[in-house]
Each structure stands twice: as structure tokens, then as C-alpha cells.
Amino acid sequence: MLSNIKEDVKNTFTNFTLKKILVLGLGTLAILFILFSGxxxxxxxNSEIVIIQSAFTGNISIYTTPGPVMQGFGTATHYKKSNQFWFSNKNDEGNKDDQSIKIRFNDGGHAQISGSVRWYMPSDEKAILKLHTDFGSQNAIEQQLIRQVVTKSVYMTGPLMSSKESSAEKRNDLLSYIEDQSINGVYRTKQEDIKVHDDLMNTDKTITVVKIVEKNNVPLRQEISAVKTYNVSLQGLALNSIDYDTEVENQIKVQQQAYMQVQTAIANSKKAEQDAITTELQGKAASAKAKWEQEVIKAQAVTQAQQQKEVAELEAQTAILQAQRVKTDADAEYYKNSKMVSAGLTPQQRAQFDKDTKIGVAEALSKLVLPTTYISGSGNGKDPSMLESLLGVQLLNLKKE
Structure with a gap:
């Protein structure tokens, strides 16, 4: 029986030709190629950075330009040049797990913050190699670097405001503080006691607040951000929800309602005060208007009196000229008659001469036109007016002559 087995083996090797061996070898190589073709x-x-570590030498090659490269059975690691990191409690943002970050405010209130930030791989190979060496994968970079930096920034931002402030007047500060600290490093802070006015109680009170330490209006940093150390860029941090605890949410609503009531009361008080001021101003305006109306009437009266005075003075001057003319005519008549007397007149002729002279003077005076309006001297009725004085002087001169 043993001899039969030996005979079968001998026949098998005899029938196994070189051609069959070649086919078997090629088949084996094909199988190996299929298995290791990847x-x-x-x-x-184009959107990736690929790092390949040689299977034989262990050397690392970094590829940033698109196209096929020789792997040579080495290990290839892919990194996105840019990716969106989500820290959200929504299923359609990031993964299905709750990735939101918890924040604690200076009044003890808590909230869960959801949002995202865009991060970019460095472009220089030295920084890329350091990231690959320290983290080894894109997921590790996002969870161990990006998430930790954002979480620390959120944690350090909480003490800078209260729950109510984060929901209202400091909502924009909440975003800017988190983004700035994530990119540049967390702030150096200090505690201070300050006095604030409580609108609800209408009193001043002292509270302890956390403030950012600044130098020349620039915030000082407690440490440099880790993303800056690795030359990773963060851009466009956005918050899409702040979910407060139920107690905090109710407290914020109560505070907002009370604040609105106080503001309404203050507004009504200011309105009443403004109405009083407006009424006072309107009264002053009416008084000033009445005063100026009287001033206008007074000015008109003064102007009219001034005009009357000027007219009276002009008429007085006219009367003086007329009086001078009368005097001149009388002088001429008197001179003519005196010549006739000196020439020798009878008593009858002289009587007629005196009569004619007086009649001539009377006729001259009757022709004198006096002003219809004139200004009296002192207004007390005792002192003569300017016109009376002038005419008196002229008539006195006529009498003397």
C-alpha cells in the first residue's frame, strides 16, 4: 500500500508542468495585488491634505496638491483643509449626540450654548507635521484641540456677565468674548466691588463683578490660545441657541417684566416732568409774546410822537419865516409913512397914517399861518412851548421896533 502512495505522488509531480507553475504564480500575484491595491x-x-508614512522606512511625506501619489504600502492619513466644527444639541448640526457646551454665569445661572466655528489647517509643512504628530487624525484635532479651546473660552466668559445680561444687553458681548478668547487666548481677569443702581428697588447697592484686565485699552491674556500655537485658524464663530435652565428662564422672564414695569413708570414720570416743563415754557413764551406786542405798540407810539414833533418843528420854522416876512412888510410900510410924516402932514393926515399903519400890521398878522400841531415845553402846562417862545420873541421885536 505504501508503494501505491509513492507512485501517485510521483505521477502528480510528473504531470505538474512549468506552464502550470507560471499560471499559479501569476494568479497568486493577482490576488495579492487586489488585496493590497489600496x-x-x-x-x-483638492480639499484635502494627505500624509503618507512609508511602510519600509517610516518617513513621512505631506501632499497638499491634488492628484494621485505613490503610497507604496504606506499608511495614508487624510485631513480636510477646512472644516466646520459643531457644538450643538441639534441632530442636524454635527452628529446626533448633544455636543452643546455648558456655561455658568456670575449669578449662578446655567445654560447650554450651541453653535459652530470654521477652522483651517495650517499651510506650512512643519505645522502640519506637528499637528499630525500630536493628534494623528482630523477627529482628534476637532475633539482634543478645537473643542477644548472653545469650551475653555465659554467657561471663562460666563463670569463676565449675569444670566439676564447674556439674554439682553450683553448678548453680543457673549459672542465676541467667546470668539476672541478662542482665537487669541483667555483673558486675565480681576474682581472689583462696584456700586450700581437697582431700578427695581430704586436704590444703590454694591456688587462684586469680574472685569477684564487691560493695558492701553488692550485685553491682557492669561495664556496664548492653543490653536494659535498650532497655527490653526478659527473664523466665523456663531451661536444659534442659548438654552437656559428652567429656573433661570423663569427668573429672566420675571426680571424682564419687572424691568419693563419700572421703565414704564420712569417713562411716565419723565413724561409728566416734560409736560410740566413744556407748560412752563409755553407760559413764558406767551408772556414774552405779550410783552413784545406791548413793546411794538410802544415803539409805534414813540415813532408817531417823533414824527409829530418833527412836523411841529417844521411848522414852527415856517411860522417864524412868515413872522419875519410880516415884520419886513410892516417895516417897509412904517418907513414909507414916516417919510411922509417927515415931509409934513396935517393932523388929519397923521391920524389917517396911524390908522392905516395899524390896519396894515393887523392884516399882516392875520396872514400869519401857525402850525396846527406842536409839542409843548415840559408837559406841566407852565413852561411855554418852543413855538410860543419863538413867536413871543418875534412879536416882542416887532413891538419894540
Missing amino acids: KMVENVD
Whole structure:
């Protein structure tokens, strides 16, 4: 029986030709190629950075330009050049797990913050290699670097405001503080006691607040951000929800209602005060208007009196000229008659001469036109007016002559 077995083996090797051996070898190589084809060539996408570590030497090659590269059975690691990191409690943002970050405010209130931030891989190979060496994958970079930096920034932002402030007047500060600290490093802070006015109680009170330490209006940093150390860029941090605890949410609503009531009361008080001021101003305006109306009447009266005075003075001057004319005519008549007397007149002729002279003077005076309006001297009725004085002087001169 043993001899039969030996005979079968001998026949098998005799029938196993070189051609069959070649086919078997090629088949084996084909199977090996199929199994390890993914380790031979690696494709680099335009949006990726690929790092390949050689299977034989352990050397690392970094590829940032798109196209196929030789892998040579090495290990290839892919990194997105840019990716959106989510820290959200929504299923359609990031993954299905709750990735929101908890924040604690200076009044003891808590909230869960959801949002996202865009991060970018460095462009220089030295920084890329350091990231790859320290983290080894994109997921590790996001969870161990990006998330930790954002979480620390959120944690350090909470003490800078109260729950109510984060929901209202400091909502924009909440976003800017988190983004700035994530990119540049957390702030150096200090505690201070300050006095504030409580609108609800209408009193001043002292509270302890956390403030950012500044130098030349620039915030000082407690440490440099880790993303800056690794030359990773963060941009466009956004918050899409702040979910407060139920107690905090109710407290904020109560505070807002009370605050609105106080503001309404203050507004009504200011309105009443303003109405009183307006009424006072309107009264002053009416008084001033009445005063100026009287001033206008007074000015008109003064102007009219001034005009009357000027007219009276002009008429007085006219009367003086007329009086001078009368005097001149009388002088001429008197001179003519005196010549006739000196020439020798009878008593009858002289009587007629005196009669004619007096009649001539009377006729001259009757022709004198006096002003219809004139200004009296002192207004007490005792002192003569300017016109009376002038005419008196002129008539006196006529009498003397």
C-alpha cells in the first residue's frame, strides 16, 4: 500500500508542468495585488491634505496638491483643509449626540450654548507635521484641540456677565468674548466691588463683578490660545441657541417684566416732568409774546410822537419865516409913512397914517399861518412851548421896533 502512495505522488509531480507553475504564480500575484491595491496609490483631493508614512522606512511625506501619489504600502492619513466644527444639541448640526457646551454665569445661572466655528489647517509643512504628530487624525484635532479651546473660552466668559445680561444687553458681548478668547487666548481677569443702581428697588447697592484686565485699552491674556500655537485658524464663530435652565428662564422672564414695569413708570414720570416743563415754557413764551406786542405798540407810539414833533418843528420854522416876512412888510410900510410924516402932514393926515399903519400890521398878522400841531415845553402846562417862545420873541421885536 505504501508503494501505491509513492507512485501517485510521483505521477502528480510528473504531470505538474512549468506552464502550470507560471499560471499559479501569476494568479497568486493577482490576488495579492487586489488585496493590497489600496496601499499602492493614493488619490489627493483638492480639499484635502494627505500624509503618507512609508511602510519600509517610516518617513513621512505631506501632499497638499491634488492628484494621485505613490503610497507604496504606506499608511495614508487624510485631513480636510477646512472644516466646520459643531457644538450643538441639534441632530442636524454635527452628529446626533448633544455636543452643546455648558456655561455658568456670575449669578449662578446655567445654560447650554450651541453653535459652530470654521477652522483651517495650517499651510506650512512643519505645522502640519506637528499637528499630525500630536493628534494623528482630523477627529482628534476637532475633539482634543478645537473643542477644548472653545469650551475653555465659554467657561471663562460666563463670569463676565449675569444670566439676564447674556439674554439682553450683553448678548453680543457673549459672542465676541467667546470668539476672541478662542482665537487669541483667555483673558486675565480681576474682581472689583462696584456700586450700581437697582431700578427695581430704586436704590444703590454694591456688587462684586469680574472685569477684564487691560493695558492701553488692550485685553491682557492669561495664556496664548492653543490653536494659535498650532497655527490653526478659527473664523466665523456663531451661536444659534442659548438654552437656559428652567429656573433661570423663569427668573429672566420675571426680571424682564419687572424691568419693563419700572421703565414704564420712569417713562411716565419723565413724561409728566416734560409736560410740566413744556407748560412752563409755553407760559413764558406767551408772556414774552405779550410783552413784545406791548413793546411794538410802544415803539409805534414813540415813532408817531417823533414824527409829530418833527412836523411841529417844521411848522414852527415856517411860522417864524412868515413872522419875519410880516415884520419886513410892516417895516417897509412904517418907513414909507414916516417919510411922509417927515415931509409934513396935517393932523388929519397923521391920524389917517396911524390908522392905516395899524390896519396894515393887523392884516399882516392875520396872514400869519401857525402850525396846527406842536409839542409843548415840559408837559406841566407852565413852561411855554418852543413855538410860543419863538413867536413871543418875534412879536416882542416887532413891538419894540
